[in-house]
Amino acid sequence: MTAMDGMFPWASYTLDAWQRSVLFLDVLRQRGNAFLEREDDPMRHVLSFDFDVVMDGSGLPRPVNYWMARMRPPPAAPTPDQRKRPFIVIDPRAGHGPGIGGFKADSEIGVAMNAGHPCYFVGFRPDPEPGQTIEDVVRAIIAFAEEVGRRHPQAEGRPVAIGNCQAGWALLMAAAIRPEAFGPLLVAGSPVSTWAGVPGKAPMRYLGGVLGGSWLTAMTGDLGAGKFDGAWLVSNFESGNPANTYWMKQYEVWADVDRAADRYLGFEKWWGGHVTLNAEEMQFIVDQLFIGNRLASGELTFSDGTRVDLRNIASPIIVFCSEGDDITPPAQALSWVSDLYRDINDLRTHGQTIVYSVHGSIGHLGIFVSGGVARKEHNEFASNMDMIDVLPPGLYEAVLQESKGLHGEELAGGDWLVGFEARDMTDLARHGGTTEEDERRFAAARRVSEANLALYRMVAQPALRAVATPPVAETLAQLHPARLSYTLFSDRNPWMAWVRQAAEMVREHRQQIERGNPGRIAEKVLSDTIEQALTAYGQQSDAARERLFQVIYDSPLMQAMTGLAAETAPPRPRPGETPEHRRFVALATERLRARMTEGGIHEALLRSLAWVRLSTGRADERSFAVIRRIREAYGRQTLPLPEFKRIVREQFFMLLVDEAEALATLPQLLPADPEKRAEAFALIRSVVDATGDIPPQEAERLATIERIFLGEPDPAAGGKVRRLRPAGSTAA
The missing domain is CATH 3.40.50.1820 (Alpha/Beta hydrolase fold, catalytic domain)
Structure with a gap:
């Protein structure tokens, strides 16, 4: 803290705020210049790797x-x-x-x-x-x-x-x-x-319906001479958080410009790298996905x-x-x-x-x-x-x-x-x-969108396409607010000519002040007030959009006009079971039952592990790490991963089809040699033990597998299972 800061805190704050403002303008100048440099780069990217x-x-x-x-x-x-x-x-x-x-x-x-x-x-x-x-x-x-x-x-x-x-x-x-x-x-x-969404949240899902559908998308593509400017997507993204877009993003850099500039410029290099889509591409996205929702319903x-x-x-x-x-x-x-x-x-x-x-x-x-x-x-x-x-x-x-x-x-x-x-x-x-009410609202919005798009194409599209030549489209693109926010602060603007030299002078004579300066405290209070006001505005705007969407598409008139009022079926189809799929499942079940006795030690091990783990419904990274080590020790070629996956799935389905039969036939997969059975069970125990404490139900199932692999309880041993060799044998 300088002597001036202690004696005249508001004077030192004024100097600091002015210096920060000059440095912030220089950051915006660098941001604008970087934007222009990348405009003509055909391989524009922000990868930090070669x-x-x-x-x-x-x-x-x-x-x-x-x-x-x-x-x-x-x-x-x-x-x-x-x-x-x-x-x-x-x-x-x-x-x-x-x-x-x-x-x-x-x-x-x-x-x-x-x-x-x-x-x-x-x-x-x-x-x-x-x-x-x-x-x-x-x-x-x-x-x-x-x-x-x-x-x-x-x-x-x-x-x-x-x-x-x-x-x-x-x-x-x-x-x-x-x-x-x-x-x-x-x-x-x-x-x-x-x-899909939650009431009071995800307000962007209502935007298409409130705007009357995708006709605006088509108009934007026509004004772009067949291309859709990605700057519109960026603007739409930013509109969802006005507090960050219009205040916090800039304020945080200005408030800490000595340290925040590099991070800000690095992110803006990507954020301002606007790209374009063909109008047909964007129309597909809006019609088929955002408004149509046809991917989730299996209609695409x-x-x-x-x-x-x-x-x-x-x-x-x-x-x-x-x-x-x-x-x-x-x-x-x-x-x-x-x-x-x-x-x-x-x-x-x-x-x-x-x-x-x-x-x-x-x-x-x-x-x-x-x-x-x-x-x-x-x-x-x-x-x-x-x-x-x-x-x-x-x-x-x-x-x-x-x-x-x-x-x-x-x-x-x-x-x-x-x-x-x-x-x-x-x-x-x-x-x-999505609730049933949501389904009917969005289904109505989809039909309104289709009608409005057809009307636009018939009435307005021919005239707009005639007017929006490539030079006109390029001019409109350069005047887009998202681009002007970069170019207006670049060296292309003559008014910015003084900023670079002024910033160099400020850096040479920079006088920072403490965070406890009354000016900085007042500045933070004012910033918080602005942020809260913009946040409240955003929340109220989102709530109004949601309510407007509901009022429009809930109305009996709209439901009748779109034909939904007369329909008793769900407003959109949901993929169901087809006869072909039911037949496939029946045939697969028959094959699984017939193959329960086929295989050997690999099938026995994985069926046993799947059954033990089914009781907890959890797969753990530690257990798989043990399996990976076992595969490495025995050689990956012994059981390649695709074959491992096939066996796991097959044995899992066998347990789902008929758990009792899958366990009853398990001994038929085991080798006759007691030593090999003991080694196999030792592998199972090492995988299960990897997670530490074993839940009671899982321990009970493990004991069942132990009896299947190692033999029935020995009365002479007090009812304990007669082990053919220690379960923890290093032979594993």
Whole structure:
């Protein structure tokens, strides 16, 4: 604290505030210049890792502006293990440029490379190829995944693919069309069931209905001469949080400009990297997904007749979302599961494994930007993909706890221990969904949107297309407020010419003041007041939008005009059991019953472990670590991971079909040699013991398996099981 600060606190505050203002203007100037520098860069990205482009979507039969690169591990990262699954990170094309998945060291890409996995990144150029559609993008993702699979023939299992936000539903579409190309899928902050939500939250789901549908999307594309400017998507995103957009984001930099500038400029490099979509692409997204909700209902069909049914996905799906996410709340990320599957048995008979994790507070961008999330959730997912891939079909929640001090701490992959606990559809309902009233409202909004779009195309579209020539579209794009907020503060503006020199002078004579200065205290009070006012405005605006949507689409007149009042069937179809699927399940059940006595020690071990674990409904990272060590000791080739997965699923289904018969036939799978039986049971016990205390029901089942493997109780030994050799034998 300077003498001036002590004697004249308000004078020192005035000087500090003026200096901060000059430095803040210089930050905005640097931000604007960086924006202009990137405008003409065809490979615009914010990746912090080096890479080599290995495939360009412009060379595909249906060209797209996407490209795929192989990431080069930084010096501190291990050399990629060719036996490990490759990872593919796909960034969202939702107004911003690519690279947020590898924005910094603690990121999805960084986590994958630090775990020794080969890693690929799918990015895109700022402008789409002529005629490019969402269907073309989905098929490009398939082509990229197939190329990665060809490049890694030694890997155990197909590539892991991560889709962030908009890329999440595109990835699910790709895996539904070509399931054999993909390993486990991780979709982070991805809206799939777009009608779902919780009353009083997720206000963006009402926006399409309040605006009268997708005709505005079509008009925006026409004004862009056939292209949809991603700056509109950015503006729409920002409108959801006026307190941050109009005040806090800038104030936090101004208040701490000496330290906050670099972080702010780094993020703005991505935030201001606006890209475009073809108008047809954006129309598909709004009509089919945001307003139509056809992906979650199983109604989506591509132009060539291909039906996109997410129930066709053969690999595990990991859904990561957050209660603090207003863009993709948990209901929109999760409700598609209960939309597509009647109950947990329906999900299982489709052979599907779904794992979900709901963060308590992180915002939308934090799901794939936050370093803390990368070090915790993403690190655990990456470390346990093989375990997730072999989980029996069902619904699981990933539960993380600190590993320090736990039994078997050394078996955990890091500071956190993950367990996968069996869940039911009722557990998903706790995070929201759609009520019958919501269904009718959104169904009415969908029909109104279709009518308004048809009316716009007939009346206004021809005239707008004639007026909106490419030069006009380019002028409108440059005048967009999201772009002007950058260019007005760049060196392109003559008024900013003095800022750079003034900022250099300020840095030479910078006089910071203490946080306890009365001026700083008053400044913080004023800032908090502004933030609270803008937050209240946002909340009231959201509540008004929700109420307006309900009033409009609840009205008997609107229900009658859209034809819903006369319909007794549900307002949207839900995929149900087909005769073909029922026949498939019946035939599969017959085959499983007939094969219960087929196999050997591998089948016996995995059937026994599955039965013991069924009592707790939990799979633990520590147990799988023991299994992994056993596989390494005996050689991976003895039981490759795909074969391991096949046996686990088959034995699990046998237990579901007829638990009593599956146990009764278990001895027929065991070798006659007592020594080998004892060694086999020792393996089972080592896996079960890895978690520490064994619950009573699980201990009872383990005792049953012990009797099957080692023999009946010996009366001479006081009723204890006669052991053929110690269960903890090092022969394991």
